[in-house]
Amino acid sequence: MNPNAARSAISAAHRSHGHKQPLAHYHNLVESGTLRGDEHQTRIIQKLQDLHDELMDYTPPPIPDADPSNSLISRLFSRNDPTPSQPPEDVPKGLYLYGDVGTGKTMLMDLFYSSLPPYIQRKRRVHFHAFMIDVHKRLHAAKIAMGYKGGDPIIPVARDLAREAYVLCFDEFQVTDIADAMILRRLLENLLNYGVVAVITSNRHPDDLYKNGIQRSSFVPAIELLRSRFDVTDLDSGTDYRRVPRALSKVYYHPLTPSNALEIEKIFKSMTHHDDKDPPVKNRQLTIWGRKLSIPESTSKVAKFGFDDLCGKPLSAADYLEITKTFGTLFVLDVPKMGMDSKDKARRFITFIDACYESKTKLFVTSEVPVFQVFSDEDAASGKPISDHMRGIMDDLGISQDVVGKSSIFSGEEELFAFARACSRLVQMGSKEWVDTAGQH
Numbered sequence: 227m228n229p230n231a232a233r234s235a236i237s238a239a240h241r242s243h244g245h246k247q248p249l250a251h252y253h254n255l256v257e258s259g260t261l262r263g264d265e266h267q268t269r270i271i272q273k274l275q276d277l278h279d280e281l282m283d284y285t286p287p288p289i290p291d292a293d294p295s296n297s298l299i300s301r302l303f304s305r306n307d308p309t310p311s312q313p314p315e316d317v318p319k320g321l322y323l324y325g326d327v328g329t330g331k332t333m334l335m336d337l338f339y340s341s342l343p344p345y346i347q348r349k350r351r352v353h354f355h356a357f358m359i360d361v362h363k364r365l366h367a368a369k370i371a372m373g374y375k376g377g378d379p380i381i382p383v384a385r386d387l388a389r390e391a392y393v394l395c396f397d398e399f400q401v402t403d404i405a406d407a408m409i410l411r412r413l414l415e416n417l418l419n420y421g422v423v424a425v426i427t428s429n430r431h432p433d434d435l436y437k438n439g440i441q442r443s444s445f446v447p448a449i450e451l452l453r454s455r456f457d458v459t460d461l462d463s464g465t466d467y468r469r470v471p472r473a474l475s476k477v478y479y480h481p482l483t484p485s486n487a488l489e490i491e492k493i494f495k496s497m498t499h500h501d502d503k504d505p506p507v508k509n510r511q512l513t514i515w516g517r518k519l520s521i522p523e524s525t526s527k528v529a530k531f532g533f534d535d536l537c538g539k540p541l542s543a544a545d546y547l548e549i550t551k552t553f554g555t556l557f558v559l560d561v562p563k564m565g566m567d568s569k570d571k572a573r574r575f576i577t578f579i580d581a582c583y584e585s586k587t588k589l590f591v592t593s594e595v596p597v598f599q600v601f602s603d604e605d606a607a608s609g610k611p612i613s614d615h616m617r618g619i620m621d622d623l624g625i626s627q628d629v630v631g632k633s634s635i636f637s638g639e640e641e642l643f644a645f646a647r648a649c650s651r652l653v654q655m656g657s658k659e660w661v662d663t664a665g666q667h
Contacts, residue, residue, distance in 0.1 A: 248274040248341045255337075267330060273321060273459060274338045277425070280318035282343060286392040286421040287314050289385060309381050310419040313455070320424040322399075322452055324431050325461030331427040332397065334461075338425060339395050350391035353584040354399045354426075358406050359544050361387075361413065363515075380409060384416035392422050397584065399428040401436040401445065408441075411448035418455055429643075432458060478656055479592045482560060490592050494557055498525045514548045521549075527665075530557040537574040546578045550585035554665035561593035563600055572601055576648040583651045588665030597656075598649050 246254075252271045255261040287310070323331060339351045352360075361383060368379030387394075394417070401407050417424070428435070432452040436445045452458065479486040498506045510521040510529075519541075523530045529549070536546075536558060550556070564572040582589050591597050654660055 246341060248278050248338055251337055251341055261333070267334075267461075270323065270334060270459060270461060271337070273457065274334065274341075274425075277318055277321055277423075278338070278341055281346065281393065281423065284316060284318055284423070286317075286348075289389045289420060309385075309416070313418045314421045317418070317421050318423050320418075320426065320456040322426045322428065322432065322456040322458045323461055324428045324458070326429060331461060335395055335397055335425065335427055342393060346393055348389075348391045349393040349395075351395040352397070353547075354396045355543055355580075356547050356584075357396060358403075359547070361409070362405070365409070380412050381416055384413055385420060388417055388420035388422050392420075394422055394424045396424060396426045399426045399435075400430065401439065404440045407436050407439055407445040407448070410445070411451060414448060414451055418451075424456070426452075426456065431460075432456075477588075477590050477661055478597045478652075479590075480594065480596050482592060482594050486592055487559070490557065490559065490590060493590060494528070494530055497555060498528050501525070512548065512552060514545055519545060519549075521553075524553065527553060528555045528557070529553040530559070532559050533561045533571075533575075536578055537571040541574060543577050543581065546581035547585070550581045550587045553587070555588040555590070556582065557590045559592045561591055561597060561600055563594045563602065575600070576644050579648045579651055579655075580644075583655065586664050586666070588661060589655050598652050601645055601649070 249271055252261070252268070256263045323334060325331060335351065339349070342349055364383045364386065365379045368382050372379065401410065414424075430437075432449045435449060435452075436442055439445065479490055504525045504527070506523050506525055506528075508523055510524050512519045512521055521529050522532065522535055529552075558578075561575070562568070564575070581587075593600055595602070655664070
């Protein structure tokens, strides 16, 4: 039996055994009351279904294994493995789904990825920020392997990524860093040429990516690649799924009183003292990129930090991603109200919140003021009206000034958006729905 015939037989077998596909899965969620039916969203699900069907009949091109004893160098200098100059003829077109926060991007990605049949083992779902951190590490290793003679490290990196996964799902695709912008076109192009199929979610249309970035003209070819090789689809139907009322669960405590400190300690003990084989440990060491990060108190699944432990030190997105990947539940104590004198801490806290959200982390917090208002400062409360731009962002995210207050800490479109999005995510992470489903790593 040839590979295509084998794949068709496997596809038929999965269909006959009731493999849950995107459209059927979506209808089940609507019928059970988990989701609300939406005609526009149903049309988006149909696009996911169509891609799902194409993938079931798609055989990615073979990518020969390199010599394991000298894998990176042999890949770099092999003369018998020409790099493909264009995608395979039968490769399905990728999907680029964009829309504001609240349009269901994460739900759609979850639904699509979970519906992929078991025989598709070369697959990866990753937050784009984490993916680019991984890419830069691989590029660094490739450059070292090439040595003084130099060469193009992107090709072997793309090849390794393609060998690991021919279905790539990127969540929260965004470009704010010139280092990312400079390599993305060639990285995406080589991945597609190796037969990789990508599904991307983003807050922005490709035309709006890296809009005011340095040397943006160098990034324009990447935009053209996204427009030509992806089905670019707007998710905005006018329905904000974060505005659907949810019963709030008690995970945030303010102000910083002895009674609230006692209450949060009770919760921590109830979650960490039931397993004699996994007791809380002081100063557990977590290794991140060769550095040691001390966790003040933790079991293998639950960790507790003071605010200054997390945000008073020069930690990066990579650190926060590793923390949230390691621990499904996090406690953060003594979060202060932050003003202009705490701008660096505020930025780190926003990065931490984003990592928690993307990792589906259960979060407990004690704070000086309601946690949604920790970025509100005195200058903003002095009577200066909120800008039209900020009001528009907050309205798009489904949050109000009454909930989060006003902040003059942040400036510029990207900073304002990150601030408002963090507030929106904190609201969602305080919901009963989030608490009931988060923390399962």
